[in-house]
Amino acid sequence: MTERPQRPEVPLTGGEREILTGLLDYHRATVAWKSGGLTEDQARRAHLPSELTTVAGLVAHLTLNEGFWFGVVVDGEEDTWEEQLEQDPDAEFRVPPGTTVDQLLAAYEQRCARSREIVAKHDLDDQVTYKDETFNVRWVLTHMIEETARHVGHLDVLRELTDGLTGE
Template structure:
């Protein structure tokens, strides 16, 4: 079983930036903990009726979410996934055979680091427009806390079903 990782302490008082970014980083570290240490076969195990809800698929999905919301929406990168997702709305959950879990987790951490860099240079009140909708950085960060925490719950269940690992 994977040891409980060091996760950032979320301050109970302090500024909005410290609290919100620490909360997201806490959930990101939990993703790495819940997914870490599994074999490729375990990471692709299907425990639920949906074949898409696997540890590997969730890590790939969260990596795409980080890239999309912080890289594309906030930072203005080209959306190179739009066509893929139009053809298959679940494409990011379909991890190619042979893709190692360690690679997925490394890609996730790399994307999270890039997301931190993007947020660090902006005010939470800064606004961005994507496809005719305007967001502020605060909304995107809050959305990603919700998105990541929701999928941490999925990972928690999948990990317990896979090898019995439990813990907050």
């Protein structure tokens, strides 16, 4: 078994913000671990009939979700994907040729850093409205823990099928 990477410790006690952001950062670090060190071919290898669930596609999808939920919904940034996703609901999973895994991971880390900045500016009870739906920041954080953890599970399976890497 490959040595486990260094990932942030999730506090077992402490405030709600520290626990929620700690859980999310732990899962974000796991995304980077499970996605790193692959060749371009390995990162794009489809092990499922849908051909959408690839390591590269999942990193791109998670980057979009970070940007949407924290950037668009919480911080009011422009939704630059809306039109593209209306035309192709799976557009973010389709990584353009020439985009490397390292580029995808760098974009993911940059987006996660921006998300951390956005969350730091808000109280967990702060409410935001997007398209007639109101959310609080706590809900967005909790949703992103769920979203990221679910895809970490996918990455875990894809990575084992790709090169045998296992570990939580």
